[in-house]
Amino acid sequence: MTTYQNPILKGDFSDPDAIRVGDDFYMIASSFTYFPGLPLLHSKDLVNWNLVNYIAKELPFDAYNHTMHKKGIWAPAIRFHEGEFYVYVCTPDEGLFLYKAKDPFGDWEMHHVLRVTGWIDPCPVWDEEGNAYLVHAFAGSRAGINSIIYVHKMNKEGTKIIDNGKLVFDGGEEHHTTEGPKAYRRNGYYYIMAPAGGVVTGWQIVMRSKNIYGPYEVKVTLHQGDSIINGPHQGAYIEMEDGNDWFLHFQDRGAYGRITHLQPVYWEEDWPMMGMDTNGDGIGEPVLTYESPVELTDEMIEQCNSLYEKRGIKAVNLPEISDDFDSKTLGLQWQWQANPNERWYSLTQNPGNLRLHACKSEKSHSLFHAPWFLSHLMQEEAFQITTKITLRDVEFGDKAGLAMMGYQYSYIALEQEEGQYVVKQYSGKAKDISIYDQEVVCETCEEKHIVKKNEITMRMEVEEGGVIQYYYSVDEETFIPIGNPQVATAGGWTGARPGIFCGNFLGRISTGYADFQYYQVK
Numbered sequence: 001m002t003t004y005q006n007p008i009l010k011g012d013f014s015d016p017d018a019i020r021v022g023d024d025f026y027m028i029a030s031s032f033t034y035f036p037g038l039p040l041l042h043s044k045d046l047v048n049w050n051l052v053n054y055i056a057k058e059l060p061f062d063a064y065n066h067t068m069h070k071k072g073i074w075a076p077a078i079r080f081h082e083g084e085f086y087v088y089v090c091t092p093d094e095g096l097f098l099y100k101a102k103d104p105f106g107d108w109e110m111h112h113v114l115r116v117t118g119w120i121d122p123c124p125v126w127d128e129e130g131n132a133y134l135v136h137a138f139a140g141s142r143a144g145i146n147s148i149i150y151v152h153k154m155n156k157e158g159t160k161i162i163d164n165g166k167l168v169f170d171g172g173e174e175h176h177t178t179e180g181p182k183a184y185r186r187n188g189y190y191y192i193m194a195p196a197g198g199v200v201t202g203w204q205i206v207m208r209s210k211n212i213y214g215p216y217e218v219k220v221t222l223h224q225g226d227s228i229i230n231g232p233h234q235g236a237y238i239e240m241e242d243g244n245d246w247f248l249h250f251q252d253r254g255a256y257g258r259i260t261h262l263q264p265v266y267w268e269e270d271w272p273m274m275g276m277d278t279n280g281d282g283i284g285e286p287v288l289t290y291e292s293p294v295e296l297t298d299e300m301i302e303q304c305n306s307l308y309e310k311r312g313i314k315a316v317n318l319p320e321i322s323d324d325f326d327s328k329t330l331g332l333q334w335q336w337q338a339n340p341n342e343r344w345y346s347l348t349q350n351p352g353n354l355r356l357h358a359c360k361s362e363k364s365h366s367l368f369h370a371p372w373f374l375s376h377l378m379q380e381e382a383f384q385i386t387t388k389i390t391l392r393d394v395e396f397g398d399k400a401g402l403a404m405m406g407y408q409y410s411y412i413a414l415e416q417e418e419g420q421y422v423v424k425q426y427s428g429k430a431k432d433i434s435i436y437d438q439e440v441v442c443e444t445c446e447e448k449h450i451v452k453k454n455e456i457t458m459r460m461e462v463e464e465g466g467v468i469q470y471y472y473s474v475d476e477e478t479f480i481p482i483g484n485p486q487v488a489t490a491g492g493w494t495g496a497r498p499g500i501f502c503g504n505f506l507g508r509i510s511t512g513y514a515d516f517q518y519y520q521v522k
Contacts, residue, residue, distance in 0.1 A: 001291045001292065001295065002291075002292045002295060002296075003289050003290060003291055003292060004047040004262065004289065004290060004291075004292045005288065005289050006229070006261040006262060006286065006287065006288050006289070007251065007259040007260055007261050008046075008047050008049070008260055008261065008262050009049060009259060009260035009318065009319075010256070010259050010319065010378070010379055010380055010381065011257070011259070011260075011318060011319065011377035011378065011379050012256065012257025012258055012259070012377045012378065012494060012495035012497075013027070013029035013039065013041070013250075013258070013259075013260055013377070014029055014030040014032075014075075014250060014257060014258040014493065014494065015029060015030040015074070015075035015076070015121075015180060015234055015250065015258065016028070016029050016234075016235050016236060016248050016249070016250060016260055017029075017075075017076060017077045017078050017123075017182065017235070017236045018046075018078065018235075018236040018238060018248050019078050019079060019080055019236070019238070020238050020239065020240065021080045023044065024042065024043075024044065025042070025043040025044070025045075025046050025238070026040060026041070026042055026043075026078060026085075026104060027040075027041040027042075027043070027049065027078075027236070027248065028040055028041070028055065028076050028077075028078045028087060029041075029076075030073055030074055030075055030076065030493070031054075031056075031072065031073045031335070032069075032070065032071065032072040032073060032074070032492060032493055032494055033064070033067055033068045033069055033070075033071055033072040033337060033338065033492070034072070034335040034336065034337060034375070034494075034497075035054075035056070035057070035058050035059070035064070035072075035335060035336055035338065035339050035340055036054035036056065036057045036058065036335060036340065037054060037055070037056040037057075037058075037059070037072065037073045037335070038054055038055035038056040038073055038076060038087065038089065038099070039051055039053075039054055039055075039332075040052055040053040040054065040055055040104060040105075041318075042104075042105075042304070042315075044294065044296060044300040044301075044303070044304060045292060045293060045294035045295070045296040045300070046238065046246060046248070046262060046292075046293045046294065047262065047292055047293070047294075047296070048296060048318075049318050050304065050308070050315040050316065050317050050318065051315060051316040051318060051332045051333065052104075052105060052308065052313050052315045052316075052332070053104065053105055053106075053313070053332070054332070055087055055099050055101075055108045056073060056089075056097075056099065056108070056110070057340070058339040058340060059072065059073075059091065059094070059339065060110075060112075061094060064338055064339045065338055065339050065341070065371065066338055066369070066371055067337045067338050067368075067369045067370065067371050067373075068338070069368075069430075069439065069491065069492035070492035070493055071091065071092060071093060071492075072091055073089055073091060074089070074090060074091065074092060074120050074121065074139075074493075075089070075090075075120060075121040075179075075180050075234075076088060076089035077089075077121075077122060077123035077124065077182060079123075079124055079125075081124075081126055081158070083102065084100055084101065084102050085100065085101050085102070085104050085108075086098065086099075086100055086124060086158060087099040087100075087108070088122040088123060088124055088134070089122065090119045090120050090121065090122050090136065092117070092118065092119075092120060092139045092141070092142050093117055093142065094112075094115065095112065095113070095114050095115040095116040095117070095119065096112075096113040096114040096116060096119055096122055096134075096136075096161070097110060097111065097112055097113060098110070098111040098113050098158065098159060099111075105307075105308075105311045105313060106311070111159055113159060113160065113161065114161050117142050117143070118138050118139050118142035118143025118144075118145075119136050119137075119138065119139075119143075120136065120137050120138060120139045120179065121136055121137045121179055121180045121181060122134055122135070122136040123135050123136070123181055123182050123183045124154070124158055124183070125183035125184065125185055125190065125212075126158075126185070127185060127212070128185075130156050131153070131156065132153070132154040132155065132156050132157070132158045133151055133152065133153055133154060133183070133212050134151070134152045134153075134154050134158075134161065135149060135150070135151050135168075135181045135182075135183040135192055136149070136150055136152070136181065137149055137150075137178065137179040137180065137181060137194075138150075146177065146178075146179065147170065147171035147172065147175070147176050147177055147178045147179070147196075148167055148169060148170045148171065148178070149167070149168050149169040149178060149181050149192060149194065149207075150165045150166065150167055150168065151165060151166055151168050151212055151213060152164075152165040152166075166213050168192070168207075168209075168212075168213055168214045168216060169192070169194075169207055169214070169216055169218075171196050175196035175197065175205055175218070176196065176197065176198070177195075177196055177197060177198045177202065178194050178195070178196040178205070179194065179195060179196075179234075180194055180195045180233075180234040181193070181194040182194070182235075182236060182237065184237060184239075186239070186270075187270055188210060189208045189209065189210060189270060190208065190209050190210070190211070190212050191206060191207065191208050191237075191272075192206070192207040192208075192216065193205070193206050193207075193221075193237055193272075194206075194207070194234075195231075195233030195234035196233070197231070197233070198231070199231055199252045199258075200230060200231050200252050201224075201230060201231050202231045202233045203220055203222060203223035203224070203231075203232070203233055204220070204221050204222035204223070204232065204233040204234070204235075204247075204249065204274060205218055205219065205220055205221065206218070206219050206221045206271065206272055208270065208271070219271055220283050221271070221272055221273060221274045221283065221284055222247070222249070222263065222274040222275050222283070222284045222285070222286070223283050223284075223285065224285065224286070225278065225279060225283065225285035226278065226279065226285065227275075227285045227286045227288075228288075229251050229261065229285075229286035229288075230251060230252065231251060231252050232249055232251060232261065232263075232275070232285075232286045233249055233250075234249060234250055235247055235248040235249030235250060235260075236248045236249075237265065237272065238265075240293065244264070244266075244293070245264075245265040245266070245267075245272070246262060246263065246264060246265055246293055247262070247263045247264075247265050247272070247274045247275075248260060248261070248262055248263075249261055249263065251286075253495070254466075254489075254490055254495075255406060255466040255487075255488040255489050255490050255495055255496045256378060256381060256466070256495050256496070257377070257378070257490070257494055257495020257496075258495070261286055262290075262293075263275040263284070263286060263287060263290075264276075264287065264290055275287055314327060314329075314331060314332065315332070316331065316332045316333050318379060319379030319380060320379075320521075321333040321376055321377075321379055321521050322518075322519060322520050322521045323354075323518070323519045324352075324518050324519075325347060325352060325353055325354040325516065325517070325518065325519070326352060327347065328347050328348060329347065330345070330347070330354075333376040333377075334374055334375070334376055335374070335375060335376065336371060336372065336373070336374055337370065337371050337372070337373040337374075337375065337405075338371030338372075339371075341371070341372070343357065343359070344356065344357060344359055344371075344372040344374075345357065345372075345374070350515050352517070353390075353515040353516060353517050354500075354515070354516040354519075355513050355514070355515050355516075356372070356374070356400065356500065356501065356502035356503075356513060356514050356516065357502065357510075357512075357513045358394075358395065358398040358399075358400070358502050358503055358504045358510040358511075358512035358513055358514070359372045359502075359503050359504065359510075360503070360504045360506075360507050360508055360509055360510065361503055361504065361505055361506075361507055365443075365505050365506060365507060366428060366430075366441040366443050366505075367403060367405070367409065367411060367426075367428060367443070367501060367503075367505075368405070368409060368428055368430050368439070368441045368443075369439075369441065370501060370503055372501065372502075372503055373403065373405065373499055373501045374499050374500055374501065375403075375405055375497040375498060375499025375500075376497065376498065376499060377495070377497065378462075378495060378496065378497070378498060379521070381462075381464045381465075382462060382463050382464045383461075383462050383521055383522060384459065384460070384461050384462070384521070384522045385402065385459065385460045385462075385498055385519070385520070385521050386457060386458070386459045386518075386519075386520045386522075387402055387457070387458055387459075387500060387516055387517075387518065387519045387520070388455070388456075388457045388458075388476070388516070388517040388518060389401070389414055389455070389456060389457075389458060389514050389515070389516055389517075390454060390455040390514065390515045390517070391414050391415075391416075391421070391454045391455075391502075391512070391513075391514045392454065392512065392513055392514070392515070393510075393511045393512045393513060394415070394416040394454070394512045395504065395508065395510040395511065395512050396416075396506065396508065397504040397505050397506030397507075397508050397510065398415060398416070398502070398503070398504050398505075398510050398512040399413040399414070399415045399501075399502070399503060399504075399505055400413065400414050400415075400500075400501065400502035400503075400514030401413035401414060401458060401500070401501060401502075402458040402459075402460055402470070402498075402499075402500055403498070403499055403500070403501060404460065404462075404468055404486070404488050404496050404497070404498050405491060405496060405497045405498075405499060406488055406489040406490055406491045406495075406496040406497070407429070407430050407439075407489050407490065407491055407492070408427070408428070408429050408430075408487065408489040409427070409428045409429075409430075409489075409496075410425070410426060410427045410428065410468060410470070410483075410486035411425070411426050411428075411470075411501075412424070412425050412426075412458050412460070412470040412472065412482060412483070413425075413426065414451075414454070414456055414458075414514075417448075420450055420452075421450070421451045421452065421453060421454055422448050422449065422450050422451065423448070423449045423451055423456065423472050423482060424445050424446075424447070424448045424449075424482075425445070425446045425447045425448075425470050425482045425483030426443055426444065426445055426446060427443070427444055427446055427483075427486060428441060428442065428443040428444070429441070429442055446483040446484065447482050447483040447484075449472070449480070449482055451472075451474055452474075453474060455474075456472050456473065456474055457472065457473040457474075457476045457479075458470070458471070458472050459471040459472070459473070459479055460498065462488065462498075465487075466487055466488035466489070466496065467485050467486075467487055467488075468485060468486040468487065468488055469481060469483075469485050469486075470482050470483055470486075500516055500519065502514040
């Protein structure tokens with residue numbers, strides 16, 4: 001039997017939830033203000049994952065046409081019921097949404113179930129009679145309360161809330177910051193599995209009761225203990241046909257975001273034990289290596305590839321995320337920093353290139369608030385990104401380049417100044433203080449080099465620890481460093497995000513654009 005090594009995913013697939021449907025596994029994650037949102041991943045073995053779809057192409061609110069850091073899609077849940085896939089999610093300000101589909105690889109139907117402020121982390125559960133319930137937590141920043149879990153009854157279709165709900169758990173001081181509940185039905189019990197203790201240093205608790213409304217017994221089932229995996233909690237319980245069950249959870253790694261681990265689960269007296277009880281205290285600790293849940297074969301891989309091809313899906317086989325822009329649609333690795341807008345880009349005006357138009361910055365003159373910043377999740381701790389840019393029809397204020405986004409961010413840009421082309425390296429910092437829903441941002445040019453052409457190659461090298469050095473080349477052979485090393489930092493509930501851009505930073509309407517010939521990640 002083969003073994004796997006944790007983390008199984010180094011990308012920032014925050015707050016993961018997953019299910020098994022037959023021989024297939026599906027996982028979803030938070031996407032916050034990045035769209036298309038609600039990524040859907042598919043696997044045959046719980047270890048190797050392909051990014052295959054986005055469930056929410058956008059959010060139907062004008063506010064999300066602009067960047068809304070820390071808002072958007074938080075901690076969704078996915079279930080399969082009566083032949084359909086259900087995904088529940090709350091945005092902290094707009095309320096509860098349900099997405100449904102019979103074909104998870106196609107389009108999902110959206111229902112705005114309830115307009116409410118402060119609900120987070122919803123999860124459904126059905127009993128044997130088909131009664132539907134919704135479990136959720138609260139955002140202290142909106143609701144003024146947290147660490148508590150509520151249960152509401154829904155109609156059997158799961159499309160309406162039909163009562164005022166009931167408090168079933170209060171974490172208090174012992175289990176402060178209880179949130180992210182996931183509900184299950186097993187062996188006569190209702191189980192609510194939830195993280196507590198905070199993202200960085202917390203633990204996983206399990207509650208169980210014969211009655212959906214409690215009272216619930218509570219047990220800690222996974223904690224860091226003597227392991228090197230901090231804050232192991234919030235994820236998905238996966239029940240297998242052979243009884244060898246699993247638990248997917250995240251670990252917060254600061255600038256690298258929330259990465260995904262996989263733990264074995266065994267049952268004792270109807271309590272799930274996660275990881276390995278290495279100290280004999282009845283609480284599991286994360287494993288770094290373990291026997292793989294499923295032996296992945298070439299036949300399984302071919303089945304996946306055939307399925308994706310038939311559905312017209314250009315799946316992203318993680319962690320491979322390079323792009324040669326040879327398609328008529330953007331690759332699934334890419335997300336905008338707001339609701340997508342077709343005016344921002346083209347893959348057909350110069351085939352084989354991604355053209356980004358120099359759109360104006362409407363609410364801010366910083367990259368931090370630019371909705372047209374196009375980015376992806378990091379997939380490794382150390383990597384190199386190289387991209388070739390041609391800047392054309394330049395107007396005053398136009399910039400195009402390569403960036404690493406976060407609350408402290410940096411980028412390299414090609415622009416025109418006093419009639420000549422220059423390459424500049426910038427650093428930016430956003431203060432997490434909202435003024436009219438906009439963080440205060442300061443950007444500074446760290447270094448400037450004059451170049452004699454409008455076509456250059458840019459490079460970003462990232463070392464372990466998130467240390468960044470930028471380079472550029474005019475001949476694709478000799479790379480010249482520019483600026484001092486920068487440090488990647490986390491963003492609004494996200495890890496740092498590399499990406500590319502072209503825009504007018506003076507708020508002007510411009511005819512300028514940049515063609516990106518390729519985007520190589522090594």
